[in-house]
Amino acid sequence: MIILEDVYKRYQTDHGPGKWVLQGISLVIPEKVNVGLIGRNGAGKSTLLRLIGGVDQPSRGRIERGGRVSWPMGFGGGLQGSLTGRQNTKFVCRIHGHEEDLQDRIAQIQDFAELGDAFDEPVRTYSSGMRSRLQFALSLAIDFDTYISDEITSVGDAAFRQKAATAFKNLAGRASLIMVSHGEAILKQFCTAGIVLQGGMAYWFDNIEDALRAYKESLPV
């Protein structure tokens, strides 16, 4: 269960505090419910995911995480460019307490990411698709109660998207998912509930179809 209490967020810019991105969001995300996060570009979807994942801190308000929550999988973050895919993998396994079964985890991640020889090349030489493959494989190899996905599926090729879809499906029952996506089909396929972000406020819908409809109605024609 993830509880957000009156969460405000604005970023620090070079000339003082910027404008509010999130303005007073209060939500309770129940356990074992897959949630889709919907909103226009710049509505604060990634910001909210980063706050839920604990990568960034709210300017005001409180976030409570019950259970183990993953870091947001998706663009950038969490990988160091000068190190190889394998070295990054070892690091992530170690900090998550998988020192004993390190080799098994590495094998599993290597197998899922399907990077071939590039696994032993520095991450800065990777394409964005390869990066998200590695990130995705990394977070799946660690046991979380909630996985956070920031458009992880949008950069991969067809085969990878297929693989990601299967992996998401296998999570059902074991863990829940909070995902941002602009693909309606993907949201409908995986999510039961939805959150629409608009004007710094969040609106909860028990049904993803309702969320998508409300979002479409809010768009200027």
Place this chain on the structure above:
Amino acid sequence: MSRSAFLITCSVWKALFLREAVSRLRAERAAWFWLLLEPVIYIVSLMVVFTLFRMRTVGGIDTAVWLMVGMLAFFMFNRTALRSMSAISANQALFAYRQVKPVDTVLVRICLEGFLMVLITIILLSGGSLFGLDVSPADPLAVLLAFFGLWLLGAAFGLIASVAVVLIREAGKVIEFSAKPVYLLSGAIFPIAAVPSPYRDWLVFNPVAHGLEAARLGFAPYYHAIPELSITYLYGCSLAALFFGLSLHQHFRIRLITQ
């Protein structure tokens, strides 16, 4: 499965240490060579200068030993301080994982630099003995005490500066250009004992100078160190600054990862 906070911190430190060591030693071609080369170049070039001035001894000990010990002791402080200062910005990507805290990256760099400097010091001193220098310390414990004190001081400086450069972006520039005079004012390349009294009173406020003199005195008991030398002063400054640095990290722990 839930792990205790202590176990999590230990696994983070271990992973960070291995990661830092790999990127420090394998990031560029022959990185370990450059690690050794920097102090060697400083020491050799200054030896040439001192030889030109025909200064065979400084304060009663061989110029080469005086320079070498002073330089290595100074590097112990300097490298620890400057490398750990930039730890937070260099590891920004890792704060994506909640268990990695800014202070962890600083502490790990402090330990890694200390470890590397011990290796470098041993290698260079053994190298010096191959050239016939008398590098066996008369009082090894005093030398260790001086080096450890300088490392602690570097650690304290790094902890404070690492917070400062994140909160005030200009602080990094100021620290960078003020690091050069510290090198002069610490008596790494000229004997502070030779400075006349009213000015020396100011120089001995610098705890690094005490560490350098103490290290030299540990190598040769007949060395004419500054009369004000106090290892207690070095440790007092280090511990006070260390406490201040850690409390800065505690106080700003949320600010440091907020964007």
